[in-house]
Amino acid sequence: MVSNVSDRAPLVGVTTYLEQAQQGVWNVRAAFLPETYLNGVTRSGGIALLLPPQPETAADAAISGLDGLILTGGADVAPELYGAQRHPLTDSARADRDAWEIALFRAAERRRMPVLAICRGMQLVNVARGGTMQQHLPESLGTERYRAAPGVFAETDVDVAPGTALTDVLGDTARVHSYHHQGIDRLGEGLTPAARSDDGLVQAVVDTSAGHLVGVQWHPEENAEDRRLFEDLVSQARAFAARRKEDAR
Numbered sequence: 001m002v003s004n005v006s007d008r009a010p011l012v013g014v015t016t017y018l019e020q021a022q023q024g025v026w027n028v029r030a031a032f033l034p035e036t037y038l039n040g041v042t043r044s045g046g047i048a049l050l051l052p053p054q055p056e057t058a059a060d061a062a063i064s065g066l067d068g069l070i071l072t073g074g075a076d077v078a079p080e081l082y083g084a085q086r087h088p089l090t091d092s093a094r095a096d097r098d099a100w101e102i103a104l105f106r107a108a109e110r111r112r113m114p115v116l117a118i119c120r121g122m123q124l125v126n127v128a129r130g131g132t133m134q135q136h137l138p139e140s141l142g143t144e145r146y147r148a149a150p151g152v153f154a155e156t157d158v159d160v161a162p163g164t165a166l167t168d169v170l171g172d173t174a175r176v177h178s179y180h181h182q183g184i185d186r187l188g189e190g191l192t193p194a195a196r197s198d199d200g201l202v203q204a205v206v207d208t209s210a211g212h213l214v215g216v217q218w219h220p221e222e223n224a225e226d227r228r229l230f231e232d233l234v235s236q237a238r239a240f241a242a243r244r245k246e247d248a249r
Contacts, residue, residue, distance in 0.1 A: 010067035010237035012046045014038070015101050015121070017074055018053050036221040037072055037118075040230035046237060051104065053096035059103035067244075068114040068237030071101055071121030073219060076182055079135060082127050087135035089181065102128050112211030114236035116229060119180055122205060122215030129188025137183050141199055146178040153177040153222055158195040158203040165206045166194040166214060169232045176203070176218035183217065191215075212236045 016033040023030075031052035041048040051062060063069065076091040078098050101121070105128055108115050117125045123133055134140040148154040156178045160170050174195070184202040187193065194214070195204035207213040220229040 009047045010241050012041050012068040013051045013066045014048050014070045015072050016050050016052045040221045044227050044230040044234040046234040053100040056099045056103035060107045063107045067241040069108045071117040073119035077123050077127050082132045090135050109210055114212040116233040117215035125215050126184050126188040131188030132186040134183045134185045146180050153179045158197050160195045164194040165208055169228050177222040178218045
């Protein structure tokens with residue numbers, strides 16, 4: 001017998017990169033995503049479905065059968081999208097991801113679908129909401145603390161703002177894994193700061209008016225011992241699926 005929405009694991013879309021990849025004799029552009037993201041979803045009770053960059057016109061259809069969305073990390077969001085001149089150390093533009101993921105986010109917003117936005121994902125949400133970015137924190141904050149070394153995550157302590165949706169998940173403080181050189185400058189519309197580091201940098205945002213939106217500047221997928229953010233997203237996705245089923249009756 002086919003399972004219905006009420007007795008299946010929630011379906012969570014996870015955005016991916018398109019990168020040149022080699023497997024055996026093949027060297028081609030391919031959808032790519034570190035396994036740690038998939039583990040975060042599946043070990044929290046969800047089913048992960050990959051969403052590689054495609055024409056943005058497909059976003060609404062791609063998301064229509066999902067219960068939740070994760071916007072993953074990666075290259076910097078194009079500064080042209082928030083009206084800024086490109087800093088020399090800003091990553092090369094990835095127009096395919098920017099357009100696709102903004103379209104996915106818009107589609108999720110329209111449905112009030114739960115969203116977890118991670119690192120680049122949080123920055124993209126901020127830009128999509130009309131916010132801006134500090135393009136190189138070593139200049140604006142005078143610190144390299146958020147990248148320990150190339151390919152090495154730094155550990156950072158963040159203070160969670162009381163009374164936000166993030167407090168219920170993480171408590172008052174958290175030690176997190178960071179790997180970024182940009183950060184939020186002007187907050188996007190409707191976003192509330194939910195965590196900061198001791199230098200004042202916004203480390204997380206929330207917006208419960210949009211359904212359930214949590215964005216974090218760090219990489220929760222890198223901490224296999226702490227799945228709370230993924231568990232929260234999967235729980236919210238399960239509730240979303242139940243509401244959708246009820247509304248369809």
